Every structure is written in structure tokens, then in C-alpha cells.
Amino acid sequence: MDISDRSLQELTAIIEESKTGFDIDILDKWYFKITEYAKEEAPHHLIKSIGYEQDNVLPMKFKVNCSKRAVPHLNRAIEHFMPEMQYVTQLYFQVVQQIIHKEYEEYNPEKSNGD
Numbered sequence: 001m002d003i004s005d006r007s008l009q010e011l012t013a014i015i016e017e018s019k020t021g022f023d024i025d026i027l028d029k030w031y032f033k034i035t036e037y038a039k040e041e042a043p044h045h046l047i048k049s050i051g052y053e054q055d056n057v058l059p060m061k062f063k064v065n066c067s068k069r070a071v072p073h074l075n076r077a078i079e080h081f082m083p084e085m086q087y088v089t090q091l092y093f094q095v096v097q098q099i100i101h102k103e104y105e106e107y108n109p110e111k112s113n114g115d
Contacts, residue, residue: 026086027060031064041076041077042070
């Protein structure tokens with residue numbers, strides 16, 4: 001079985017794109033875009049309760065700061081930007097969404113159905 005140069009180049013491009021989607025600067029950019037969009041869409045009294053922090057020691061570690069009432073706005077912001085993200089970044093933010101949703105359900109199980 002012989003792999004053509006074109007096939008090899010396509011595979012290399014897929015691997016390289018996957019690596020760039022999981023970069024610290026790219027994740028930081030998306031966290032910024034998502035939180036800013038969520039602030040724009042949220043009621044005025046929730047704006048200060050939406051944000052994120054990047055760990056100084058572990059730069060790949062981010063902490064999302066969001067009040068329980070602002071969770072639906074944050075989830076809608078993630079959904080809004082999902083089509084623009086690279087595949088690996090989409091997977092990363094899908095996991096972030098799952099974690100946020102799980103914590104939201106634990107806090108308020110009767111209202112988590114409709115988000």
C-alpha cells in the first residue's frame with residue numbers, strides 16, 4: 001500500500017491544525033470573546049458576574065467566573081462561537097460547557113432542564 005504525497009500532505013495539515021487549536025493564546029482569545037459576548041447578552045445586573053482568569057503558574061488552566069443566573073448566557077455565548085472554532089477548540093469548549101452545566105444542575109436541579 002503506497003501513500004501518495006498529496007495524502008501525506010493532507011494528513012500533515014490535519015495534524016498541524018489540530019495542534020494549533022489547542023494553543024494557550026487561542027484558548028485565551030476564545031475565553032475573552034465568549035465572556036464579552038455573554039456580558040453583551042446578559043442583563044446589566046449580571047455583567048460583573050461573568051469573567052475568566054488564566055492561571056499564572058499553569059497557563060493552560062483557566063477558571064470561569066460566572067454566577068448561576070448567568071450560566072445560560074455563558075452557554076449561549078459558547079454555542080454562538082462554536083462554528084468559528086477549530087475542531088480541537090470546539091471539543092475543548094464542549095467539555096467546558098459540560099462542566100458548567102453539571103455544576104449548574106447540582107446547584108439548581110429543578111431549573112436545569114430549560115436552561
